[in-house]
Amino acid sequence: MNDVLHFLLTAPAEPQVLDSVDTWWRRHLELSSRFTAPSDLALAGGFLADRLGFAFASGYHAALRRLFPELPADQPxxxxxxxxxxxxxxxxxxxxxxxxxxxxxxxxxxxxxxxxxxxxxxxxxxxxxxxxxxxxxxxxxxxxxxxxxxxxxxxxxxxxxxxxxxxxxxxxxxxxxxxxLPGDGYARYLKPFRTVEDCHVQLAMLGWLLQVGRRSGWPDDVREELLALAVMMRGLSQAEPSEAATHVALGGGLALTKRAVLERCEPLWASTDATTRERWARDRVLLGVAGKVRAKRLEAARQRIQDASEQGG
Missing domain, CATH: 2.40.110.10 (Butyryl-CoA Dehydrogenase, subunit A, domain 2)
Known part of the structure; x- marks a missing residue:
């Protein structure tokens, strides 16, 4: 983990222009040889993205690597x-x-x-x-x-x-x-992917925000808060995605991240360059995608926890 934290804090915060999905994939593939843990790949891929869309793409693909580690790593x-x-x-x-x-x-x-x-x-x-x-x-x-x-x-x-x-x-x-592939297609793959994807896309977004914050001169305490959230989300990304406890903790983690991004960072966008600021105004909608599904999943997890508690664990 220290490797990716050092990378986020010291790597040059001026990303290469990614002018196409092909350019993004080549950069993502280069990173995968250094950051073999999917969570770290999501963070690093987000950090090196020049826009939120390509950060999302790295998070999405890292989530697939987490759930399907046996598949070829060099194929999108x-x-x-x-x-x-x-x-x-x-x-x-x-x-x-x-x-x-x-x-x-x-x-x-x-x-x-x-x-x-x-x-x-x-x-x-x-x-x-x-x-x-x-x-x-x-x-x-x-x-x-x-x-x-x-x-x-x-x-x-x-x-x-x-x-x-x-x-x-x-x-x-x-x-x-x-x-x-072996196992039930829903229980083993489709259902947990929703949780795994949430974790890794959040990691990629946090990596991207850390890069924006560093090159835009955001206050130290804001950048440190984003880094702490990344460490938290990295831990959640390695938890068992089918467990109710994971969903409950993830619900809290997503709420904390959303609050930090929409409240702590909101006044700071004025200090970023115009292109980054305009893309963020357009792309921040991503934060609310699948919100209803996520809320239902959290409520179901809370109910499972309550049922277990009433039955004595």
Whole structure:
């Protein structure tokens, strides 16, 4: 951990201009050889980003490295879950079918982050229903250039427009048995990813803010507070993401970070350069994305903690 803290405090705070997602990926890949822990990679990637969008991209990809450490580290990866009816496990219709010709994958994913740049796609698919009528989900790793895979770029978002998104169409895509990752696709991968992503995206944002604060001359106590929040979030990123206690602690951590960013840092943006200030005004919307889902997850975790307490632990 001392390595990444030293980096955040001493590395040059004038980031290279990242003019495309390809430039971002090359820089992210260079960092991954030094910072092997996903949390540290998120912090360092955020620090070297020249804008919040590319900091987010580093945090997102670091989250995938945390959850899927066995996958190739030198390939950009995208998680493909959201469908026309959403990403809830009950509405996943993409199908992994065992046919006479082998395993086949078919379906439609409507919103794939970094989809147009990804070389490997992690696709959430249903094998059918269990005895209780619930979707049996699996996670399938698919080469983005495999026959039957079609990715189409979506329009830029109004915030962090540098991060590309895509729609994915899968038409009878051949799947080898080893492409199907072990374990339940929802419990082992999709559900914990929401928590893992929150941690690593927050880390990347904090890394980026530390860089902005250093080059803009923000007060020492503000920068030290951001650094302390980064240390806290790094610890949470290494906790078991499926545990209720992790969600409760993360709820507090996210609240503290949001308060620091929106209150402590707010008056200081006037001291930053115009381009950074204008991008922040546009991209700060990112802080509220998935807020309702996050609130429901926190409430469910609180209830689980209460139930456990009433049962004597």
């Amino acid at each position: 990866i995208a998680l493909c879950a959201t469908e026309p009816a959403g990403a809830h496990p009950n509405v996943i219709e993409t199908r992994l079918a065992d046919t006479s010709a082998g395993l086949r994958l078919s379906g439609n994913k409507t919103f794939v982050t970094l989809g147009t740049r990804a070389e490997l796609l992690l696709v959430v698919a249903s094998e059918g229903q269990d005895a209780q009528g619930r979707n049996r989900l699996r996670m399938v790793a698919v080469d983005a250039k495999r026959p039957g895979v079609r990715l189409s770029a979506l329009p830029e978002l109004s915030f962090v427009p540098e991060v590309p998104h895509a729609e994915l169409i899968l038409e009878d895509v051949a799947v080898a048995p080893e492409d199907v």
